Amino acid sequence: MSSFAQPFSAGTKKVLFLGNSITYAGQYIVDIEAYCMMNYPGQKIEFINMGLPSETVSGLSEAGHAGGKFPRPDLHERLDRVMALTKPDLVFACYGMNDGLYMPFDNVRFQKFKDGISWLHDKYAAKGIRIVHLTPPVYDELRGGKKGYSEVLDKYSDWLLGQKKAKNWEVADLHYPMKKYLEAHRKVDAALNINGFYLAADGVHPGETGHWIMAKALLLYLGEKKVSTAADLPGAVTHSKKYELIKLIAQKQDLMKDAWLTAAGHKRPMKKGLPLEEATIKAAEIDEQISSLMK
Known part of the structure; x- marks a missing residue:
């Protein structure tokens, strides 16, 4: 057990993550769930991944997105259903990466992002549900090729961080820790005349x-x-069976995220998850394996 106070209040039973494909990938959610489970085994929390690939909170989509197959999904279309289905005690929302559409900075797009984030905040705040906004991950222009887009996400992140003082919002910064790490490793690459590091x-x-x-x-x-x-995560936990536990948590998250997305409904073409009831039964079986390893 950690000597620090637990990261989630005793009344927190459901934690919801909203976002795009980075959240859908979900490794950071697996890391957080595994960390909390191994350090605070007495606190039972359901971590719900509702990240939807390609999604924006701005409602914008570039022409010909996905080769013209479908426009970017818009959180506005599904949020009410997500809220009704999940009923979380705490929400983490990570948007911005897609919202600038990988184009140079534009005030109209920026305003759409700000409007969308404010709308999202108000939806949960009106119900007394705690929401923490996450600044978008860093964009790597050397790997992605969209010149100037890193600066766009700097601006989006700066605005979000500014809402802590301006509106007393909760905002956790993911962007600048990632940017600092990337830039530090790029300096090492430059000193050694190599160009191999990326996040x-x-x-x-x-x-x-x-x-x-x-x-x-x-x-x-x-x-x-x-x-x-x-x-890394293994360096943050000491449980003797941590690798087996991390693997099982990842399996459960992969199972449940598609079930949650399918149950809530959305307009993006992608694989369907199991019916939520069936997935929940399978997740309970994984939880039994986890409980056995935790003893």
């Missing part, structure tokens, strides 16, 4: 290290100071 192979979607930086930043926001020096 996201395509400039957008972080790999395992990037997701851990996201998870660590959020855990630090929640008061978990001991993760500050952990290079």
Whole structure:
């Protein structure tokens, strides 16, 4: 057990994550769930991943998105159903990466992002549900090729961070810790005359290290100071069966995220999940394996 206060209040039973494909990938959610379960086994929390690939909170979509197959999904279309289905005690929302449409900075697009985030905030605040906004992950122009888009996400992140003082919002910064890490490693590359380091192979979607930086930043926001020096999730937990536990949590998350998305409904073409009731039964079987390992 950690000597620090637990990151979630005793009354927190359901934690919802909203976002795009980075949230849907979900490794940072797995990291947070695994960390909390192994450090605070007495607190039972359901971590719900409702990230939807390609989604924006701005309602914008570029012409010919996905080769013209479908426009970007808009959170406005599904949020009421998500709220009714999940009934969370706490919400983490991570938007911005797609909202600038990978184009140079534009005030109209920026305003759409700000309007969308404010609308999302008000939807949960009106019901007395705690919402924490997450700044968007870093965009790597060397890998992604969209010149100037890193600066766009700097501006989006700065605005979000400014809402802490302007409106007393809760905002956890993922963007600048990732940017600092990326830039530090790029300096090492430059000194050695190599060009190999990246957090996201395509400039957008972080790999395992990037997701851990996201998870660590959020855990630090929640008061978990001991993760500050952990290079990865296994370095932040001491359970003798941590690798088996992490694998099982990832399996459960992969199962449930598609079931939740399908149950709530959305307009993006993608694989359907199991019916929620069936998925919940299978998840309970995984939970039994987890409980056995935790003893």
